[in-house]
Amino acid sequence: MPLLSVQNVCKYFHGNKAVDDVSLEINKGEIVGLIGANGAGKTTLFNCLTGYYKATSGKIVYKDKRIESLKPHIICRMGIGRTFQIAKPFGDLSVLENVAVGAYNKCKTKAEAYDKARQCIIFTGLAGKEDTNAGTLNTGEQRRLELARALATDPELLLLDEVMAGLTPTESQEMVELIRNVKDQGVTILMIEHIMPVIMALSDTVYVLESGRLICKGSPEEVSQNTQVIESYLGKSQEA
Amino acid sequence: MNTKNFNRITLTALLLVAVLFPFFADFYILCIGISVLIAALLGQSWNIMSGYAGQFSFGHAVFFGIGAYTSTTLYTMFGVSPWLGMIIGALVAALVGAAIGFLSFRYKLRDDYFALATLAFAEIFRILVNNTSALGGATGILIPYLVKPSEYQFASDKTYYWVILALVAFATVFIAVMSKSKTGLNLVAIKSNQEAAAALGVNVLKYKLIAISSSAFFAALAGTFYAQYYGFIDPSIVFASSISVEAIVPCIIGGSGTLYGPLLGALLIIPLQEICNSLFTSISGINMIIYGVLIVLFIMFCPDGIYGRMTKYISKRKGN
Ligand SMILES: Nc1ncnc2c1ncn2[C@@H]1O[C@H](COP(=O)(O)OP(=O)(O)O)[C@@H](O)[C@H]1O
Numbered sequence: 281m282p283l284l285s286v287q288n289v290c291k292y293f294h295g296n297k298a299v300d301d302v303s304l305e306i307n308k309g310e311i312v313g314l315i316g317a318n319g320a321g322k323t324t325l326f327n328c329l330t331g332y333y334k335a336t337s338g339k340i341v342y343k344d345k346r347i348e349s350l351k352p353h354i355i356c357r358m359g360i361g362r363t364f365q366i367a368k369p370f371g372d373l374s375v376l377e378n379v380a381v382g383a384y385n386k387c388k389t390k391a392e393a394y395d396k397a398r399q400c401i402i403f404t405g406l407a408g409k410e411d412t413n414a415g416t417l418n419t420g421e422q423r424r425l426e427l428a429r430a431l432a433t434d435p436e437l438l439l440l441d442e443v444m445a446g447l448t449p450t451e452s453q454e455m456v457e458l459i460r461n462v463k464d465q466g467v468t469i470l471m472i473e474h475i476m477p478v479i480m481a482l483s484d485t486v487y488v489l490e491s492g493r494l495i496c497k498g499s500p501e502e503v504s505q506n507t508q509v510i511e512s513y514l515g516k517s518q519e520a
Numbered sequence: 521m522n523t524k525n526f527n528r529i530t531l532t533a534l535l536l537v538a539v540l541f542p543f544f545a546d547f548y549i550l551c552i553g554i555s556v557l558i559a560a561l562l563g564q565s566w567n568i569m570s571g572y573a574g575q576f577s578f579g580h581a582v583f584f585g586i587g588a589y590t591s592t593t594l595y596t597m598f599g600v601s602p603w604l605g606m607i608i609g610a611l612v613a614a615l616v617g618a619a620i621g622f623l624s625f626r627y628k629l630r631d632d633y634f635a636l637a638t639l640a641f642a643e644i645f646r647i648l649v650n651n652t653s654a655l656g657g658a659t660g661i662l663i664p665y666l667v668k669p670s671e672y673q674f675a676s677d678k679t680y681y682w683v684i685l686a687l688v689a690f691a692t693v694f695i696a697v698m699s700k701s702k703t704g705l706n707l708v709a710i711k712s713n714q715e716a717a718a719a720l721g722v723n724v725l726k727y728k729l730i731a732i733s734s735s736a737f738f739a740a741l742a743g744t745f746y747a748q749y750y751g752f753i754d755p756s757i758v759f760a761s762s763i764s765v766e767a768i769v770p771c772i773i774g775g776s777g778t779l780y781g782p783l784l785g786a787l788l789i790i791p792l793q794e795i796c797n798s799l800f801t802s803i804s805g806i807n808m809i810i811y812g813v814l815i816v817l818f819i820m821f822c823p824d825g826i827y828g829r830m831t832k833y834i835s836k837r838k839g840n
């Protein structure tokens with residue numbers, strides 16, 4: 281039984297089919313990549329999975345439960361964490377407090393929550409920044425903070441929306457390592473990514489989205505050799 | 521001496537000055553002191569939901585008025601001591617706050633629209649009370665002056681001063697504890713970005729309702745105090761938009777979302793208003809004009825408020 285099963289999900293915005301009849305499955309322990317050009321509907325699909333948008337039609341089943349009508353915070357409680365394409369640090373809180381907000385998802389006491397938060401900060405390489413105001417972090421640190429916060433909620437499934445965006449090559453290399461470590465902790469990952477080498481390096485399975493529709497599924501090698509994908513996506517991004 | 525000790529000593533000293541103030545003040549100055557503290561309590565109340573949780577209220581008079589009217593009608597009609605009435609009024613206001621919040625947030629009113637909704641609710645309550653003869657209608661209610669401390673009536677203004685000082689201290693301690701708790705973190709997270717907060721498991725609606733209810737609670741305490749101190753209320757006084765403004769201004773000037781900002785703001789704004797009123801006796805409503813100008817200036821040039829600016833400056837210097 282897959283951990284997450286997406287069945288014929290559609291999301292329309294006034295006739296614009298942002299997500300069009302998408303079905304996919306994620307098994308426990310996998311890293312699944314989701315690629316596609318800008319505007320393909322990747323983030324919209326994430327928003328449907330995490331309760332920000334109500335899918336126009338289709339079923340989303342997580343651990344045998346239908347979740348397509350649930351609120352975002354409930355979905356988080358059930359064990360699905362996410363990061364945002366545009367980092368959203370809580371600028372009036374310290375790094376430690378930012379992560380503690382996530383840690384309270386599962387931790388009962390303040391001591392427990394702050395302990396958990398400290399661990400996640402160390403894990404994501406933000407040690408030493410605990411008392412820094414989150415609003416003053418640079419892009420790389422903000423990405424790590426997004427990840428630390430999501431991890432603090434103790435997810436079984438983690439959805440990452442372009443965590444490499446805006447990172448320098450060195451930083452993205454570190455982020456790739458970090459995501460591997462997250463996987464080694466037993467967390468299943470669905471990640472949206474633009475950078476092909478990153479997807480190649482990390483994913484077990486890759487789905488390709490084009491104009492809201494899935495056009496291809498396979499191992500990274502299979503997908504990168506698929507002519508339709510090369511034409512519609514890889515070709516385009518090479519031109520750009 | 522470390523900063524923590526320094527802060528503790530400063531705080532104790534300031535508290536001592538505040539407590540002993542009535543012994544050094546004449547009647548007029550003492551009245552101003554009480555006005556400062558009413559504004560400070562309203563400011564702290566507004567601080568909780570608007571400063572910390574970022575849900576801008578333009579109608580805090582609704583909670584102030586509910587506090588004043590609940591304790592006063594309970595007292596004049598049923599003989600319930602206003603001490604008890606104050607608590608009942610605060611609880612009623614908290615419930616009304618939750619209802620207003622539920623209606624507004626349920627229908628996804630955000631930011632300016634939410635602020636306008638609170639303004640509308642204050643107006644609705646004012647008009648309702650104005651037209652309810654059982655509540656005294658537009659004439660208002662005069663509270664019989666019996667000078668019984670058990671009924672929240674004192675012979676000396678000094679006692680009123682200490683009562684409102686205690687209420688302000690209570691609100692401030694409440695905020696101090698809350699801001700370091702899970703609730704406080706969640707409120708500030710919601711202010712920053714409610715989508716991101718929800719993604720971390722924060723029940724946004726629940727915490728917004730906690731914010732508006734506890735905010736309403738403290739505004740209602742101020743309302744009951746006002747009624748007992750002045751001995752008379754009517755809808756155009758306690759549900760007035762000037763009360764709503766008086767909740768906002770100390771926060772904006774002092775620093776919203778900071779523990780001491782609203783206290784500092786009230787301490788600056790009320791004497792300033794007094795001075796202006798005595799300088800320009802012929803111009804009525806001069807305080808509103810000054811408030812307006814100050815709010816615009818502060819939002820444009822000092823959005824953190826004076827206290828907020830100060831603490832940021834200090835932490836920056838420490839950092840370097
Ligand atoms: N809230 C929204 N309202 C209307 N259209 C939207 C909304 N969110 C996304 N879209 C549209 O859905 C399409 C897919 O967008 P998105 O999911 O952000 O793409 P991606 O993340 O793959 O770049 C785009 O055409 C976008 O304009």
Ligand SMILES: [Mg+2]
Nearest residue numbers: 322323324365
């Ligand atoms: Mg996107």
